[in-house]
Amino acid sequence: MNLVIFGPPGSGKGTQSERIARHYGMTHLSTGDALRQAIRNRTEVGLRAKAVMEKGELVSDEIVNGVLREIIGQKRGESDGFLFDGYPRNIEQARQLDTICGEFSLSHPSVMNLDVPEENLLLRLTGRRICGQCKATYNIHFQPTRQAGVCDECSGPLIKRADDEPDTVRERLRVYKEESAPVLDYYGELGRLHTLDAAGDSDQVFEKITSIIEENR
Ligand SMILES: [Zn+2]
Numbered sequence: 001m002n003l004v005i006f007g008p009p010g011s012g013k014g015t016q017s018e019r020i021a022r023h024y025g026m027t028h029l030s031t032g033d034a035l036r037q038a039i040r041n042r043t044e045v046g047l048r049a050k051a052v053m054e055k056g057e058l059v060s061d062e063i064v065n066g067v068l069r070e071i072i073g074q075k076r077g078e079s080d081g082f083l084f085d086g087y088p089r090n091i092e093q094a095r096q097l098d099t100i101c102g103e104f105s106l107s108h109p110s111v112m113n114l115d116v117p118e119e120n121l122l123l124r125l126t127g128r129r130i131c132g133q134c135k136a137t138y139n140i141h142f143q144p145t146r147q148a149g150v151c152d153e154c155s156g157p158l159i160k161r162a163d164d165e166p167d168t169v170r171e172r173l174r175v176y177k178e179e180s181a182p183v184l185d186y187y188g189e190l191g192r193l194h195t196l197d198a199a200g201d202s203d204q205v206f207e208k209i210t211s212i213i214e215e216n217r
Helices: 013-024 031-040 044-054 061-075 091-103 118-126 166-189 202-216
Strands: 003-006 027-030 082-085 110-115 128-131 137-139 193-197
Touching (some): 003 013, 013 082, 013 110, 027 031, 091 166, 110 166, 118 128
Antiparallel strands (some): 128 137
16 A cells, blocks of 8 residues: 655644554655655765755756655565655656556555644644753643743743744745645546545544545555
């Protein structure tokens, strides 16, 4: 089984990816990890990626696809399939992923799309606070500290990341929507898109994901 996971910032995509990969014995593959691994291993396409990144330029689809092809070739058979996270980012990459899976006789991936209402995402992201000392995380709306602005664990000061300011959050959500919409449409037309309500807590969302997977196995 191969899966692609989609979800906006704040949707809990990272946590769910880890749980799915652990539960089903899958290899969790993000584009960033794949690139770092190819660079570390000094593969041909890894060295090309490194040269582009050192110039501060964006890595092309061709390089990203090449890196993914390399890692899929190396790791297939090591686990019960791949969970792609942060890839594909556009239709061209989605098409390429299907081609690569075909080359290695792997099933075409189905897509889990975590859907959370925007107002909820705004509260989750703008409410996030991190302890400046011990890095414990809180949320002023959902998981407040006993004393405002002070860490429960170490009494350190709570910090709000610049990324979590309301304007930045709205922009991150807008960019995500714009980028993901065509790719989700692509998978929808192929009948491989599963969109689920991911507004609940982590356990509820994970249960929904596993029941969709079981129904479609
Ligand atoms: Zn602390």
